Amino acid sequence: MSIYMANNAEDGATISQPHNAHEGDSRRMLLPSLHMATFDIDSSQEYRRYSISVAIICALPLETDACKALFDEHWDDLSTFDLPRKGDTNAYSFGRIGRHNVILIHMANMGTTTAAAAAAHCKASFPSVVLALLVGVCGGVPLNKETGVQDMVLGDVIISDGVVPYDFGRQYPDMVLRKSGVLEVMGRPPPAVGNLLAKLKSRSDRKSLNERVSHHLQHLRNDFGDAIVYPGADNDRLFESTYKHKHRISSNCPICNNSDGFICDTARTSSCEELGCDQNRLVPRRRLSGLSTDSACLQPIVHFGLVASGNSVMKSGEHRDRIAAREKVIAFEMEATGAWENFPCVVIKGVCDYADSHKHKTWQLYAAATAAACMKAFLEKWTYRT
Incomplete structure (x- = not known):
């Protein structure tokens, strides 16, 4: 039976082909550090399955493109095709980001139901995953006095410290009243995640996080070229919440x-x-006021807070503000409540619109890039070991 040899490396170990394999056919798989050991092929696959600790979940191809571009190592070859268990219908990309072995889940559709199914399959195939990151784009809640988040602009990044299933409840004539019982509310992150979030909110660590986001964003710009550019302050327009997008x-x-x-x-x-x-119905923005149309890129800022998650796309400024005031959320997205049933989750998403009727897709690529950059910066700080 074939024997694989694991050798220590600075950041991990490699599993190599048997010594009698041709040099050109040799494959290597980076794994968490371990002492010298031998495995037959079946136990080697099982070890690799248990070496993956972080899952990244994306709903759109543009989100996965940005995330994969920041992998430090890619394993998408024949050495990983047999890792998912039989019956797992997910499509995966495998690799390493810093010290972490990660798995990226490609989703065919948006929504909490799709995310729940994808996360359940992933958990069955890779039981060692201790953290899921939902990375991509979202609708932001600007000027939210209830949460203390002020002057959010497009391209900024949201990191969740809790998830609210805002569309799960009872429909009344004037509103959906969310159920608030123990079983209907997403819990706060587990201690390992919550403690890291508390650290990242401190002044020095927040500054460091924002700097690392800018660093990784520049890497993506160098990689993608003109495909990822700051769309410009003149394309960042926030209308009054009551001003509807319709024919005049x-x-x-x-x-x-x-x-x-x-x-x-x-x-x-x-x-x-x-x-x-009507441009006269635009809301003035402090961070954008000093920027000209041909100015340099405005650096994104990371915001922490509750994220509203549901199966519908929020495209109403009035409903956005009403829910934000009631639930104290700072963003809207569509996957977190589904994935939360299976993994401890952190939402890391770039703001591509203001969740109102004037939303458009101009900012999606850039927002996906800022989210991916923040994802890598977050994992640089994540040190939890099981």
Whole structure:
């Protein structure tokens, strides 16, 4: 039977092919540090399965592209194809980020249901995973006095210190009232995660984290070139929450101009320029006020707080602010509550819009890049061992 030899390395160990293998066919797998040991092929696969400690969950291809670009080592070859257990329908990418062996889960669709299924399969195949990071893009809650987060701009990054399933409850004529019993509320992060988050919120560590995010973001810019660029302060527009994205009176649209508040399908898919959204209804932004249209990139800032998670895309400024005031959340996303059922989770997502009816996709690539940069900066600080 084939024998694999594990050898110590500074950051881990490598598993090599038997000595009689051709030199050109040799493959190596980076694993957590261990003393000299031998495995047959079956036990080697089992060891590798138990060596992975961090799962990264992405819902969009642009999110996975940014995350994979920051891997320090890629293992997507024949040495990893047999690691998932039989019946696991997930698609994975394997690799190393710093000291951590990680697995990236590719999801075909957004939503809590898809995330729950993906996380359940991953947990069965890789029981040693102790942390799941949900990395990608989200809708941000700007100027939220309830949470102390002020002047959030597009491209900033959200790190969750708790998750709120905001659309799980009872529908009343004026609102959805979320259930608040013990079984309906996502718990706070476990101690290892909560303690790290507390550390990162301190002045010096927050400064260091923001600097590392900028460092890794520059790496992505060098890698992707013009595909990842700061879209510019002139494209970061926050309208008053009550100002709807719809046809104006001059358009004579019978639906948008009706007093019942309905918006036509054409308006929903049109840009602000096409609809003539009034620039006088924009909210002034302190961080953006000194930037010209051709100025250098505004560096992203990391914000910590509760994240609202649900199966629907938030596209209403009024509903956004109402839920944010009630639940004290700083962002909206669509996967965390599903994954939380299986793993301790941290949401790390870049703000690509303001979760209102004026949202567009201009900022998605850049926000995915800032989130991936923050993901790597976070893992540099994550030292938990089982």
